[in-house]
Amino acid sequence: MQLSKRIQKVKPSATLVITAKANEMRKQGIDVIGFGAGEPDFDTPDFVKEGAIKALQEGKTKYTPSAGIPELREGVAKKLKEQNKIDYKPSEVVITPGAKMGLYEIFSVILNPGDEVIVPAPYWVSYTEQIKLCDGIPVTPMMSEENRFVLTVDILEENLSENTKAVVINTPSNPTGAVIPKKELEKIAEFCVANNILIISDECYEEFSYDEEHISIASLGEDVKNITFTVGAFSKSYSMTGWRLGWVACPEEYAKAIATMQGQTVSNPTSFAQYGALEALKDKGKFPAMMREEFRKRRDYIVKELNSIDGVKCIKPEGAFYVFPNISSYIKGGIKNDIDFASYLLEEAKVAVVPGSAFGAEGYIRMSYATSMENIKEGINRIKEALSKLS
Numbered sequence: 001m002q003l004s005k006r007i008q009k010v011k012p013s014a015t016l017v018i019t020a021k022a023n024e025m026r027k028q029g030i031d032v033i034g035f036g037a038g039e040p041d042f043d044t045p046d047f048v049k050e051g052a053i054k055a056l057q058e059g060k061t062k063y064t065p066s067a068g069i070p071e072l073r074e075g076v077a078k079k080l081k082e083q084n085k086i087d088y089k090p091s092e093v094v095i096t097p098g099a100k101m102g103l104y105e106i107f108s109v110i111l112n113p114g115d116e117v118i119v120p121a122p123y124w125v126s127y128t129e130q131i132k133l134c135d136g137i138p139v140t141p142m143m144s145e146e147n148r149f150v151l152t153v154d155i156l157e158e159n160l161s162e163n164t165k166a167v168v169i170n171t172p173s174n175p176t177g178a179v180i181p182k183k184e185l186e187k188i189a190e191f192c193v194a195n196n197i198l199i200i201s202d203e204c205y206e207e208f209s210y211d212e213e214h215i216s217i218a219s220l221g222e223d224v225k226n227i228t229f230t231v232g233a234f235s236k237s238y239s240m241t242g243w244r245l246g247w248v249a250c251p252e253e254y255a256k257a258i259a260t261m262q263g264q265t266v267s268n269p270t271s272f273a274q275y276g277a278l279e280a281l282k283d284k285g286k287f288p289a290m291m292r293e294e295f296r297k298r299r300d301y302i303v304k305e306l307n308s309i310d311g312v313k314c315i316k317p318e319g320a321f322y323v324f325p326n327i328s329s330y331i332k333g334g335i336k337n338d339i340d341f342a343s344y345l346l347e348e349a350k351v352a353v354v355p356g357s358a359f360g361a362e363g364y365i366r367m368s369y370a371t372s373m374e375n376i377k378e379g380i381n382r383i384k385e386a387l388s389k390l391s
Contacts, residue, residue, distance in 0.1 A: 022352035033379035035367035051279030055272040066263035068095025099233035099246030111136040115165040121360030149176040153187040166198035175366040177317020207288035328363030349386035
């Protein structure tokens with residue numbers, strides 16, 4: 001087998017590996033509680049499905065423009081103007097087959113071999129691997145748990161080099177749920193403008209900020225917008241993970257490059273799925289608001305219960321739908337690291353979690369509370385019982 005050096009640098013997605021292992025156990029008749037997958041447990045709303053079904057019935061099943069149908073580009077631009085306070089033209093919006101593909105396309109069109117991208121840890125698992133695929137170098141400074149894992153401009157200053165090309169901003173954050181306050185975003189924006197650093201702003205969890213209004217960094221001034229890629233998706237907000245629809249909004253010359261790459265790789269986003277997304281935009285955020293309130297209840301419960309376990313410390317996340325508890329006190333004896341800890345929970349408690357090392361943070365685990373309250377209660381009880389055997 002003659003694999004490229006590029007692909008040999010890349011690790012499989014830990015979240016998908018854990019989910020696959022849990023699903024395999026379920027096929028064997030084992031009752032596994034899953035806290036691994038990062039997708040809402042709500043079904044895609046009917047009005048979105050009906051939009052796609054109508055498109056299918058009308059024969060909208062052919063190729064579309066590589067950057068997406070004009071109506072959807074216009075709709076996303078309008079949404080960004082009204083909700084995010086960023087004035088993008090439709091020509092500055094590219095509809096992508098999921099935000100993940102959009103991120104990969106951004107790295108592809110901006111990175112040359114040796115370019116560095118600052119990726120604050122804990123980070124979403126795919127950032128670093130995509131950067132490597134594009135011959136870039138991820139620089140991964142660890143955020144402080146005492147500062148609630150929030151990125152500060154001091155971190156950027158400490159990790160700036162002559163090779164720094166971009167920084168990834170993810171607020172609300174996967175995996176920690178951290179939300180960067182507006183004052184800190186302003187400092188980060190000012191620093192990036194002064195140092196000509198591109199900003200890749202992953203805002204896929206924008207609808208799930210519990211205590212603060214979501215702020216898009218590109219809304220902080222025209223000079224900031226001119227160096228920013230605003231990345232979003234329908235996946236989390238409208239429970240459309242399998243539909244694979246996201247967007248990138250950015251200066252027009254970059255948008256054209258991304259559309260060109262898309263045309264030479266995936267051709268275009270799925271035609272009829274785009275018409276379903278048009279219906280999602282008409283909802284004006286009512287469906288995600290319903291999910292947000294349910295997630296808030298689950299968040300409050302799971303944080304309280306985790307903190308009641310001796311040796312577990314869990315800060316309350318301000319956004320997204322994950323908790324990121326510190327389990328480092330259990331790493332001793334037979335438990336060598338957080339990977340062993342996650343394996344122990346899967347085998348002993350039949351509970352699936354993702355080890356923090358997958359996100360660049362050893363000694364933690366990520367748990368998604370995008371599952372039913374019944375599953376959360378049962379899963380927490382199983383974890384408590386399993387950990388009592390360790391202590």
